[in-house]
Amino acid sequence: MALKVELKPGERIIIGESVITNDNQRTRLYIESKAPILREKDILTSETADTPAKRVYLAIQLMYLGGDMTSLQKDYFALVIDIVKAAPSTLPIVDRINSAILSGTLYKALKEAKGLIAYEAELLEIANGDGDTGRTTA
Numbered sequence: 002m003a004l005k006v007e008l009k010p011g012e013r014i015i016i017g018e019s020v021i022t023n024d025n026q027r028t029r030l031y032i033e034s035k036a037p038i039l040r041e042k043d044i045l046t047s048e049t050a051d052t053p054a055k056r057v058y059l060a061i062q063l064m065y066l067g068g069d070m071t072s073l074q075k076d077y078f079a080l081v082i083d084i085v086k087a088a089p090s091t092l093p094i095v096d097r098i099n100s101a102i103l104s105g106t107l108y109k110a111l112k113e114a115k116g117l118i119a120y121e122a123e124l125l126e127i128a129n130g131d132g133d134t135g136r137t138t139a
Contacts, residue, residue, distance in 0.1 A: 003031040004038065013041040015066065037065050043111070053084050054121035058114040061098070065107035077102070084117075088124055091117060 008014060008023040008030065015021075017036035032038065039062070050059040060077040064070055081095050094117045101110035 003033045006030045006032060006038070006040070013044075015039045015044065018067065037067065037108070039066070039111075052118070052121055052125075053080060053087070054114070054118040056080050057084065057098070058111065058118060061102070061107060061110045061114050064102070065111060074102075084121075088121075090124075091120060094120060 006014065006029070008028045010025045010027060011023060013020055013022045014030075016032065016034070016038050045055055045059045045062060047059065050056045057077065057080045060073055060080060064073045064077070081098070084091050085095055094113060098110050098113040098117065101107070101113055
């Protein structure tokens with residue numbers, strides 16, 4: 002079964018190693034491939050990966066898109082060790098990410114990493130006195 006992707010005008014998508022930019026109208030694509038696929042809204046760059054959790058996401062994204070797994074895993078594990086040391090309450094999320102990576106389901110690891118980014122934002126809000134989410138902090 003093909004994956005159906007609808008792109009907004011001008012939206013970009015990565016399929017495998019190719020970046021595809023939509024024209025000026027809405028487009029529907031049916032993709033019959035096992036290639037990694039990321040929509041523009043899910044893509045981070047080194048410039049936009051400006052927090053520890055976003056850098057974790059970027060490392061996983063690069064693994065998913067087919068980079069050098071060995072060197073990226075070293076970087077990834079160094080990043081998550083730092084995050085867990087700074088905020089031990091992130092450990093359950095990091096464990097889910099690790100499980101997904103070790104099982105080879107990197108897209109699932111990306112989804113879990115989005116949860117880490119959201120949780121990091123909550124922790125930063127609490128640390129800055131901007132809100133109370135009701136969660137236990139690090």
